[in-house]
Amino acid sequence: MSIRETRAWQALETHYHQEMKDVHLRELINEEGRFDIFAQRAAGIMLDMSKQRMRPSTLDGLMALAEERNMSGAIEQLFSGGQVNVTEGRPALHTALRLPESSELHVNEQDVVSDVHATLGRMEVLVSRVHAGQWRGATGKPITDVINLGVGGSDLGPLMVSQSLDAFAPDDVHHVNVHFASTIDGSQLADLLPDVNPETTLFILSSKSFGTIDTLSNAETAMEWLKFWLKGCSEGFIKHQHFIGVSTKPEKMSEWGIHADNQLLFWDWVGGRYSLWSGIGLPIALHIGMDNFRRLLAGAHEMDEHFRTAPLKENLPVLFGLAGIWNVNFLNIRSLAVLPYDGRLKHMPGYFQQLEMESNGKSVTSDNQPVDYSTCPVIWGEIGPNGQHAFYQLLHQGTQPVACDFIVPIERYDYIEDEGLRRDLKAQHRLSLSNCFAQSRVLMLGDDAVEGGNADAPPYKRYRGNQPSSTLLIEQLTPETLGALIALYEHKVFVQGTIWDVDSFDQWGVELGKEIANATEEIIRTGKGVESLDTSSRHLIETVWQQTREH
Numbered sequence: 015m016s017i018r019e020t021r022a023w024q025a026l027e028t029h030y031h032q033e034m035k036d037v038h039l040r041e042l043i044n045e046e047g048r049f050d051i052f053a054q055r056a057a058g059i060m061l062d063m064s065k066q067r068m069r070p071s072t073l074d075g076l077m078a079l080a081e082e083r084n085m086s087g088a089i090e091q092l093f094s095g096g097q098v099n100v101t102e103g104r105p106a107l108h109t110a111l112r113l114p115e116s117s118e119l120h121v122n123e124q125d126v127v128s129d130v131h132a133t134l135g136r137m138e139v140l141v142s143r144v145h146a147g148q149w150r151g152a153t154g155k156p157i158t159d160v161i162n163l164g165v166g167g168s169d170l171g172p173l174m175v176s177q178s179l180d181a182f183a184p185d186d187v188h189h190v191n192v193h194f195a196s197t198i199d200g201s202q203l204a205d206l207l208p209d210v211n212p213e214t215t216l217f218i219l220s221s222k223s224f225g226t227i228d229t230l231s232n233a234e235t236a237m238e239w240l241k242f243w244l245k246g247c248s249e250g251f252i253k254h255q256h257f258i259g260v261s262t263k264p265e266k267m268s269e270w271g272i273h274a275d276n277q278l279l280f281w282d283w284v285g286g287r288y289s290l291w292s293g294i295g296l297p298i299a300l301h302i303g304m305d306n307f308r309r310l311l312a313g314a315h316e317m318d319e320h321f322r323t324a325p326l327k328e329n330l331p332v333l334f335g336l337a338g339i340w341n342v343n344f345l346n347i348r349s350l351a352v353l354p355y356d357g358r359l360k361h362m363p364g365y366f367q368q369l370e371m372e373s374n375g376k377s378v379t380s381d382n383q384p385v386d387y388s389t390c391p392v393i394w395g396e397i398g399p400n401g402q403h404a405f406y407q408l409l410h411q412g413t414q415p416v417a418c419d420f421i422v423p424i425e426r427y428d429y430i431e432d433e434g435l436r437r438d439l440k441a442q443h444r445l446s447l448s449n450c451f452a453q454s455r456v457l458m459l460g461d462d463a464v465e466g467g468n469a470d471a472p473p474y475k476r477y478r479g480n481q482p483s484s485t486l487l488i489e490q491l492t493p494e495t496l497g498a499l500i501a502l503y504e505h506k507v508f509v510q511g512t513i514w515d516v517d518s519f520d521q522w523g524v525e526l527g528k529e530i531a532n533a534t535e536e537i538i539r540t541g542k543g544v545e546s547l548d549t550s551s552r553h554l555i556e557t558v559w560q561q562t563r564e565h
């Protein structure tokens with residue numbers, strides 16, 4: 015039976031048509047006790063959903079829907095290693111990566127917690143060798159630069175966290191610069207390699223499958239570059255001194271030439287987009303130190319515990335997820351903008367794009383039926399204050415309904431020692447907070463945000479308002495709160511996937527494109543088979559041939 019046919023879903027539809035369809039946020043916001051009902055805190059984060067187009071009765075209806083889908087049972091399954099990744103027949107145990115060492119979790123009679131902590135221990139050894147200046151390149155010089163070669167989940171998480179927690183980089187260790195190269199066209203390597211020293215550059219080959227052509231082609235380029243500059247050193251020695259591999263596939267790493275001592279393993283029950291907590295987080299640990307990496311895990315664990323144990327009505331990921339369901343399935347809002355008011359979080363929208371869209375961008379239920387409702391909205395975003403000068407025009411006066419997540423820390427810049435600078439930067443942060451609160455208010459109230467009203471203004475100066483948003487207010491951006499924030503989104507995705515009855519942990523939709531790309535590369539390279547293609551693709555390839563032949 016489709017979820018649409020359940021009593022809870024139908025009650026929500028009736029509620030929408032009878033009570034909510036024509037009500038504007040400017041009326042809702044004045045309803046009694048709204049903030050107390052719609053704002054909840056956990057793990058250093060306050061989630062304020064009082065600017066969502068919901069009433070307490072909406073929330074009751076959504077809770078009934080969650081019960082209909084046995085949300086508590088699903089959460090229990092997730093944490094205990096149930097086969098929540100149905101199409102691949104395995105658990106999704108990213109939460110086990112953040113369990114404290116003293117806990118136990120058995121999957122197939124194996125205690126995964128001891129494996130996880132043994133790997134963290136190996137990571138620590140690698141990090142401390144680099145930070146002590148003991149890891150040396152093929153010519154004997156200490157490493158100065160680390161380049162992570164990975165894409166998707168093997169890039170976006172480590173990149174986002176490293177950038178966000180830059181201020182936590184330890185200053186009492188041998189300094190290394192951490193860089194990221196992901197794109198298949200080699201763009202980042204083309205920029206990076208001329209500026210680093212081959213004798214002192216270490217590459218991390220990050221790939222869950224160790225079969226992703228984007229990453230392997232970057233690795234080949236890196237290796238050729240090293241061979242060119244380190245003439246006289248054998249290939250095996252170069253690989254030993256300049257490559258670490260992180261993967262679930264030790265045999266493929268060995269085949270490529272990654273020395274067994276330089277391999278960090280993780281497990282097929284860690285989804286790529288949920289893997290920054292595993293060895294895939296090595297660039298983070300190299301950048302901010304192992305202690306801070308463990309703090310990140312501890313913050314995520316705190317959110318895990320909240321998600322696992324808090325009653326559904328006080329449960330941040332549940333509330334956050336259900337608000338999204340209401341927006342997508344009842345208010346028909348299929349666009350979600352992620353808007354951090356903090357420049358350190360510039361890679362966060364991109365990271366959440368993969369997390370949400372690759373997890374829930376699905377249209378088949380767990381028993382292989384086509385869905386008859388919308389699933390994941392389009393996620394996009396940008397640093398909020400910069401977006402104000404770019405696309406907020408559409409949010410305020412365009413024709414699209416868009417839901418927004420505003421993300422902002424309460425306090426910033428306490429770590430700046432220079433007093434004069436600190437004062438000014440704190441003032442700038444106040445500006446950022448003011449802009450954040452002002453924008454969500456105007457999006458909600460429209461013309462009513464103007465003192466005395468704005469009804470006399472010409473149409474092009476009018477603001478409709480009624481765009482719903484949530485605000486995530488973070489006490490301070492620390493490894494702990496960032497860990498908790500990421501875990502909050504991970505669990506929100508799970509809550510929504512549970513309601514929509516989709517497998518949030520597979521990604522079959524990315525496979526066909528890879529296959530066809532390989533076949534296309536062969537056609538471009540060999541010239542054979544172009545006639546079997548459609549007219550557009552054929553002409554594109556012929557145009558490429560024509561121009562490259564002319565050169």
Ligand SMILES: O=P(O)(O)OC[C@H]1O[C@H](O)[C@H](O)[C@@H](O)[C@@H]1O
Nearest residue numbers: 166167168221222223226286524
């Ligand atoms: O880590 P890898 O196996 O190299 O995969 C890297 C990425 O590519 C794939 O195509 C998937 O879409 C992503 O989920 C994955 O994170």
